[in-house]
Amino acid sequence: MTVSTNDIEHARSEVGRVFCPHRLTPRSGVHDVRLRMTSHLLPGVGVGVVDLDYGRAVRIEPDPLETFYLVQIPRRGGAVVRHAGQTVTSTPGTASVLSPFDASDMHWSEGSPHRIFYADQRALDRELGRLLGRPADAPVRFDPGMDMGGPAAAAWSRGVDFLAAELAQPAGGSLVSHPLVAVRLAQALLGKLLLTHHHSGTHLLAEAAEHPAPGRLVRRACALIRDHHSEALTVSDVAEALGVSVRTLQECFRRELATTPTAYLRGCRLDAVHRALRAGEPGTSVTAVALAHGFAHLGRFAGEYRARFGESPSVTLRR
The missing domain is CATH 1.10.10.60 (Homeodomain-like)
Known part of the structure; x- marks a missing residue:
C-alpha cells in the first residue's frame, strides 16, 4: 500500500490501518502533514517493512500494539520515544523498538523518514522457541533502544533492506513471491533480531548454548548436512532433527570448527x-x-x- 496525503486525519487513518489506532498531533502552529508511506506486509509470514515519513514534526501516541513489535530506524533526523518507562533518543544510529505491551509517546522531528520492521508476536515467539529448542515461557520484551552501529545489527539491517527491495518487486518477480522462501527469510530476520538485540529472553539463549558432548553433536550435524545439503535445508531444520536449539548448534560449531553451521x-x-x-x-x-x-x-x-x-x-x- 502506498499513501500520500497532506490531511492530518487522513494520515492518521491510513497509518492506523497499517499499524493500530493512535493520536497524531503536528507541532504547535502547524496544520498539516506531508505523509508519504509505503507498506509491504507478508500475510501468513509475520513480517513486513513500512517506509513512513510525515514530513512535519509530529507527536504520535499509540496505545499498546497488542499483537506485534516494531523496530523503527530513522533514515535521517530523529525522534524521542518514550516506551515501557524508558526514553530513547532515536537517530540513524539508534533504532527504537516497541513491544506489544505498553503505550508509547513519540516525537518525530521534521524531515525524519523511518524504515520500520514489523514482526508479528506469534511469529517471534515461534522463532524464539526454535532457537531455544523448546517453547518460550513468556512473551519477549525488547529493550526500547537498539544500537545500530555494531556488525550484527548492521547485518540485520541489511537483511531488512533486502526484504524491502524484494517486496517492492512486481508480483512474481521477487524471491519472496514463493511462500517457502518468504517463510525462510522471515525466520532469518526474526532469529537474527532475537540474537542481536537484548530482550527478556536473552539469558535463556545464552543458557541454551551449553551441550554436554559438543564434538559428537557437530559430527552428527556435519553428516546430516553432507547427506541433505541438496535439499531445502536450513540450520533450524538441522537443530530440530538433532533435538537441540539453534543457539546450541551454533555455539558447538564455533567451539569445535571455528565456523558456523550456515557457513x-x-x-x-x-x-x-x-x-x-x-x-x-x-x-x-x-x-x-x-x-x-x-x-x-x-x-x-x-x-x-x-x-x-x-x-x-x-x-x-x-x-
Whole structure:
C-alpha cells in the first residue's frame, strides 16, 4: 500500500490501518502533514517493512500494539520515544523498538523518514522457541533502544533492506513471491533480531548454548548436512532433527570448527556446484546449477565461489 496525503486525519487513518489506532498531533502552529508511506506486509509470514515519513514534526501516541513489535530506524533526523518507562533518543544510529505491551509517546522531528520492521508476536515467539529448542515461557520484551552501529545489527539491517527491495518487486518477480522462501527469510530476520538485540529472553539463549558432548553433536550435524545439503535445508531444520536449539548448534560449531553451521552448509553446496560445473555438458548454465543448489543471490554466490576455488564459476564450466 502506498499513501500520500497532506490531511492530518487522513494520515492518521491510513497509518492506523497499517499499524493500530493512535493520536497524531503536528507541532504547535502547524496544520498539516506531508505523509508519504509505503507498506509491504507478508500475510501468513509475520513480517513486513513500512517506509513512513510525515514530513512535519509530529507527536504520535499509540496505545499498546497488542499483537506485534516494531523496530523503527530513522533514515535521517530523529525522534524521542518514550516506551515501557524508558526514553530513547532515536537517530540513524539508534533504532527504537516497541513491544506489544505498553503505550508509547513519540516525537518525530521534521524531515525524519523511518524504515520500520514489523514482526508479528506469534511469529517471534515461534522463532524464539526454535532457537531455544523448546517453547518460550513468556512473551519477549525488547529493550526500547537498539544500537545500530555494531556488525550484527548492521547485518540485520541489511537483511531488512533486502526484504524491502524484494517486496517492492512486481508480483512474481521477487524471491519472496514463493511462500517457502518468504517463510525462510522471515525466520532469518526474526532469529537474527532475537540474537542481536537484548530482550527478556536473552539469558535463556545464552543458557541454551551449553551441550554436554559438543564434538559428537557437530559430527552428527556435519553428516546430516553432507547427506541433505541438496535439499531445502536450513540450520533450524538441522537443530530440530538433532533435538537441540539453534543457539546450541551454533555455539558447538564455533567451539569445535571455528565456523558456523550456515557457513558449513554453504561450503557443502559450493562444493556440489563445483563438482556439477566440472562435469557439465554443453549447454549447462551456471545460473541453473547455482539455483538448483540453493543459491538465489547470484552476485553473492559468484563472490563466494571465487573465494573458495580461486576462479569464477564460468571458468570452471569451460574447463
